[in-house]
Amino acid sequence: MEAAFSRITMTAASAMLLLSLVVLWRRHAGAYITAFRTQSITLAVTGAIVAFYGTAPELFFVSFMILVVKGWIVPSVLSAMDAKRRSGRELHPLLNTETSLLVCGALAVAAYEISRPLAEVMNLATRGGLPIALALVFVSLFIVVSRRDVIAQIVGFLMLENGIALLALLGAYGVPLIVELGVFLDVLLGVLVMQAVVYQIHDTSAD
Amino acid sequence: MMRDALVIGVQTVLLIVIAPAIVGYVRLMKARLQGRRGAAVVQPYRELRKTFRKGMVIADSASWIFHLAPFVIVGATVAAASLAPVISAAQPADLLGDLFVLAALLMLGTFFLALGGLDPGTAFGGMGSSREMTVAALTEPTIAIAVLTLALTTGSTSLGAIAGTVLKTPAYAIGPGHALAFAAFLIALIAETGRLPVDNPSTHLELTMIHEAMILEYSGPYLALIEWAAAVRLTLLLTLAANLFLPWGMATSLAPVALVAALLAIVVKLAILGLLLALLETRVAKLRLFRVPELLALSFTLALLAAASSFFTK
Numbered sequence: 001m002e003a004a005f006s007r008i009t010m011t012a013a014s015a016m017l018l019l020s021l022v023v024l025w026r027r028h029a030g031a032y033i034t035a036f037r038t039q040s041i042t043l044a045v046t047g048a049i050v051a052f053y054g055t056a057p058e059l060f061f062v063s064f065m066i067l068v069v070k071g072w073i074v075p076s077v078l079s080a081m082d083a084k085r086r087s088g089r090e091l092h093p094l095l096n097t098e099t100s101l102l103v104c105g106a107l108a109v110a111a112y113e114i115s116r117p118l119a120e121v122m123n124l125a126t127r128g129g130l131p132i133a134l135a136l137v138f139v140s141l142f143i144v145v146s147r148r149d150v151i152a153q154i155v156g157f158l159m160l161e162n163g164i165a166l167l168a169l170l171g172a173y174g175v176p177l178i179v180e181l182g183v184f185l186d187v188l189l190g191v192l193v194m195q196a197v198v199y200q201i202h203d204t205s206a207d
Numbered sequence: 208m209m210r211d212a213l214v215i216g217v218q219t220v221l222l223i224v225i226a227p228a229i230v231g232y233v234r235l236m237k238a239r240l241q242g243r244r245g246a247a248v249v250q251p252y253r254e255l256r257k258t259f260r261k262g263m264v265i266a267d268s269a270s271w272i273f274h275l276a277p278f279v280i281v282g283a284t285v286a287a288a289s290l291a292p293v294i295s296a297a298q299p300a301d302l303l304g305d306l307f308v309l310a311a312l313l314m315l316g317t318f319f320l321a322l323g324g325l326d327p328g329t330a331f332g333g334m335g336s337s338r339e340m341t342v343a344a345l346t347e348p349t350i351a352i353a354v355l356t357l358a359l360t361t362g363s364t365s366l367g368a369i370a371g372t373v374l375k376t377p378a379y380a381i382g383p384g385h386a387l388a389f390a391a392f393l394i395a396l397i398a399e400t401g402r403l404p405v406d407n408p409s410t411h412l413e414l415t416m417i418h419e420a421m422i423l424e425y426s427g428p429y430l431a432l433i434e435w436a437a438a439v440r441l442t443l444l445l446t447l448a449a450n451l452f453l454p455w456g457m458a459t460s461l462a463p464v465a466l467v468a469a470l471l472a473i474v475v476k477l478a479i480l481g482l483l484l485a486l487l488e489t490r491v492a493k494l495r496l497f498r499v500p501e502l503l504a505l506s507f508t509l510a511l512l513a514a515a516s517s518f519f520t521k
Contacts, residue, residue: 003378004378004381007378007381007382008381010382010383010516011381011382011383011386013383014383014386014387014512014516015386017512018387018390018509021505021508021509025501025505096501097498097501097504098500098501098504101501101504101505101507101508102504102507102508104508105507105508105511105512108511108512108515109511109515112515112516112518131516132383132516135512
């Protein structure tokens with residue numbers, strides 16, 4: 001039971017990490033948004049699994065919120081944002097794809113090395129997923145730094161947020177509900193503000 | 208001793224004999240998906256028979272390497288095939304070689320294929336060899352690391368032992384290392400066997416072709432040998448994907464019932480993997496040659512992540 005729980009959460013966390021690699025590999029904003037949507041749904045599923053095995057019923061509500069806010073509203077806003085600007089062209093990053101992927105491999109190994117002592121003193125069943133969550137945070141940060149396109153940067157930021165949520169979920173079975181709600185509001189507001197500002201950023205920084 | 212030799216021999220012969228059928232099956236599935244009727248599954252056997260009977264036209268500039276290459280390719284591929292656990296998880300060939308030997312044998316075949324392409328001195332052959340080496344240099348380490356991940360989890364580098372351990376402890380199979388390594392292995396498999404989106408197996412005259420460019424100068428029996436070896440290579444890698452990562456259904460004893468069940472299981476697994484391959488080839492377009500290293504870097508990163516995570520799960 002415990003072993004299955006540990007392995008399922010680790011697999012879900014790995015799936016989330018893989019979905020963040022999609023942003024490094026694909027070159028169209030639509031693919032980034034789909035990756036983010038799938039990643040949020042995976043996060044919601046992970047939350048539900050932790051709620052079920054870890055007997056933390058309020059996490060079911062949090063998972064549902066994640067599903068609605070990050071799995072549906074935010075991706076829709078992003079899609080609308082993408083549809084309004086001139087899209088369809090390939091987006092070229094600051095760093096080429098091979099190097100980015102190798103950097104991410106190195107970041108993941110670094111995350112494993114950093115979180116090893118932390119996971120050794122913990123006795124939660126989910127501790128195996130911690131390094132993966134940390135790797136997700138690092139990789140998302142790297143996306144924000146290395147991409148030139150605004151949508152990719154926003155998606156990177158949102159994935160960073162997903163990574164922190166995953167870290168909280170696996171490291172402490174979620175933070176208090178009021179904090180969680182505050183974070184959701186933050187994300188929603190952040191995306192709406194970014195949406196308003198994006199066109200200006202695009203006009204002044206692009207080309 | 209005799210029994211061990213028999214187990215190895217039967218499995219190897221099985222792989223070699225069904226290989227053209229697997230190629231024919233993938234082609235048939237692709238044709239059906241594209242709305243064509245397609246040739247029968249046994250078509251590759253007919254083609255092989257026809258090619259074996261034909262005479263050979265060999266370039267004047269070809270040296271002995273050109274004549275040696277087809278035999279080395281077939282030899283290396285068959286030797287590699289003899290190491291793979293096909294129906295029985297207890298594979299006596301574990302004593303003869305492990306996954307490193309397998310990777311080395313596959314690389315030997317690739318190397319001689321490239322040499323054979325270079326030898327007659329044609330422009331196309333050299334181009335194909337150069338590309339094949341670029342791709343191979345990136346895929347071979349990925350295959351090795353992906354299988355090494357399994358070795359780290361199961362504690363053995365022998366292929367039969369890996370399959371046996373995963374069979375005994377199914378919990379290994381739902382770990383992240385396993386899933387990541389499987390994804391990496393599949394991408395490497397596609398690149399290694401020259402399928403879309405890395406190479407197009409159904410073209411003869413395209414500037415971006417890899418495999419076909421190398422074997423352009425070969426004809427008659429040599430061509431048949433090389434084509435057969437390519438089919439065995441595809442079947443071998445598909446079998447490894449099926450049996451190392453999803454070993455369920457393999458026989459753990461040599462009882463006749465278990466062996467028949469295992470034979471059915473491997474046929475079903477190969478059919479599913481072949482269908483997936485056909486689906487993928489129908490859905491994706493060929494990558495530009497300069498994007499191929501990106502795909503291979505992706506699969507290398509996946510394999511690296513898999514290896515890192517398997518260190519951590521311990």
